[in-house]
Amino acid sequence: MTVPKILAIDDEPALQKAMQKALKNENYDIVFANNGLEGLEQFKKEKPDLILLDLRMPKLDGFEFLEKINIKPDDPYSVVVITGHGNDREVERSFELGVNFFLHKPLSLIEVRCLAKRCLEMKEVERELREHRNSLEKLVTQRTKALTNQVRFQQNLIDSIPVPIYFKDTDLNYLGCNRAFEETLGFGKEHIIGKTVHDIMPGKLAKIHHHKDLQLLQAGEIKYYEVSSEYPGGKEHDLLVFKALFHNKDGSIGGLIGTNLDISERNQAQLQLELHAEELKNANTALRVLLKQVNENKTELEGKVLDNFARLVNPYLDTLEADLANTRQQEYVKIIQQNIKNITSAFSQKLSSSYLGLSPREIQVADLVRHGRTNKESSGVLNISVNAVEFHRNNLRKKLGIQNKKVNLRTYLLSMD
Numbered sequence: 001m002t003v004p005k006i007l008a009i010d011d012e013p014a015l016q017k018a019m020q021k022a023l024k025n026e027n028y029d030i031v032f033a034n035n036g037l038e039g040l041e042q043f044k045k046e047k048p049d050l051i052l053l054d055l056r057m058p059k060l061d062g063f064e065f066l067e068k069i070n071i072k073p074d075d076p077y078s079v080v081v082i083t084g085h086g087n088d089r090e091v092e093r094s095f096e097l098g099v100n101f102f103l104h105k106p107l108s109l110i111e112v113r114c115l116a117k118r119c120l121e122m123k124e125v126e127r128e129l130r131e132h133r134n135s136l137e138k139l140v141t142q143r144t145k146a147l148t149n150q151v152r153f154q155q156n157l158i159d160s161i162p163v164p165i166y167f168k169d170t171d172l173n174y175l176g177c178n179r180a181f182e183e184t185l186g187f188g189k190e191h192i193i194g195k196t197v198h199d200i201m202p203g204k205l206a207k208i209h210h211h212k213d214l215q216l217l218q219a220g221e222i223k224y225y226e227v228s229s230e231y232p233g234g235k236e237h238d239l240l241v242f243k244a245l246f247h248n249k250d251g252s253i254g255g256l257i258g259t260n261l262d263i264s265e266r267n268q269a270q271l272q273l274e275l276h277a278e279e280l281k282n283a284n285t286a287l288r289v290l291l292k293q294v295n296e297n298k299t300e301l302e303g304k305v306l307d308n309f310a311r312l313v314n315p316y317l318d319t320l321e322a323d324l325a326n327t328r329q330q331e332y333v334k335i336i337q338q339n340i341k342n343i344t345s346a347f348s349q350k351l352s353s354s355y356l357g358l359s360p361r362e363i364q365v366a367d368l369v370r371h372g373r374t375n376k377e378s379s380g381v382l383n384i385s386v387n388a389v390e391f392h393r394n395n396l397r398k399k400l401g402i403q404n405k406k407v408n409l410r411t412y413l414l415s416m417d
Contacts, residue, residue, distance in 0.1 A: 007051045039065055170217065174195055223241075241258060
């Protein structure tokens with residue numbers, strides 16, 4: 001575990017001794033500087049986690065030091081100003097230069113110790129949140145890319161079908177269509193998506209389609225009906241319109257999908273009734289195949305992504321683990337390999353679900369407990385104290401509803417698979 005480093009910049013030996021006394025039992029690495037110039041050198045050399053800064057010093061005072069280091073919100077250190085004067089203007093200017101807190105002389109040893117601990121904890125939390133945010137951004141980018149590829153594949157799939165296909169949401173706005181449907185209307189998707197049938201078709205025909213759509217949404221049954229529609233060029237076509245509902249992942253109605261079959265020639269044939277029944281059967285089969293194929297392709301795409309991940313990433317992790325001589329580094333590699341498997345596991349999905357409200361650190365501790373790691377082993381892996389691990393374990397028991405119950409935490413977590 002990394003020992004926090006504190007840089008104390010003050011020209012008073014007595015104050016330096018007081019800070020040394022206040023922090024001597026806290027396992028900190030304390031570096032002292034007698035003025036702003038020395039402090040600037042030590043700042044560049046030591047890269048401290050916390051700076052305790054006097055404002056009035058020779059050579060380079062505290063304000064000049066602050067202007068030199070140019071504090072930014074995401075800097076990995078906090079700055080606490082120590083002053084025996086501290087008028088309002090000095091306080092205001094200190095905050096403008098990025099100072100986090102103030103300590104007033106004469107110093108209280110307890111105040112110094114507590115404030116130092118608070119500042120270091122805050123920066124550690126900021127670091128963890130920043131890492132979590134970066135991880136989420138990366139995951140969102142990956143998921144977005146996968147979904148984009150999936151949507152593109154599905155669009156190519158329906159574009160390859162010569163029968164006009166379209167789909168609408170529950171408000172009966174067009175969500176998409178294939179190229180064949182565009183050709184029957186004589187304009188492209190940009191004039192179709194987001195519009196209703198009243199926006200793109202003649203009034204009488206639009207009313208028929210709208211009425212049938214409402215019936216489908218209310219009854220939930222597959223609908224088919226015949227209409228006459230004028231194609232570009234002015235020629236009338238007899239169409240067999242076939243529609244069915246599609247559902248969201250949670251089972252709710254997502255909208256409807258439809259297809260138009262041109263039955264003009266069939267209606268002119270002598271075997272009109274037989275052809276009508278056959279076309280309807282073929283349309284039913286085509287629609288079911290399409291829905292099944294879309295779901296199968298989605299599953300196949302997800303499988304390929306996971307398979308590629310296993311083939312392209314896991315071999316390198318295995319090689320890295322074999323080449324590493326450092327035991328801790330090998331342990332990190334093993335944890336990475338295990339967590340890769342957990343990404344899609346029911347255990348990770350359950351722990352990450354919003355109703356549990358677990359923090360990223362609590363999920364990490366839960367994963368280590370589940371794999372039989374002791375508090376000491378977990379603290380070494382996560383680079384936190386044993387007390388911190390115990391704190392997170394207690395929070396896990398509270399959020400999982402097993403506090404004050406004779407239930408083993410690891411056994412309970414394993415039962416969640």
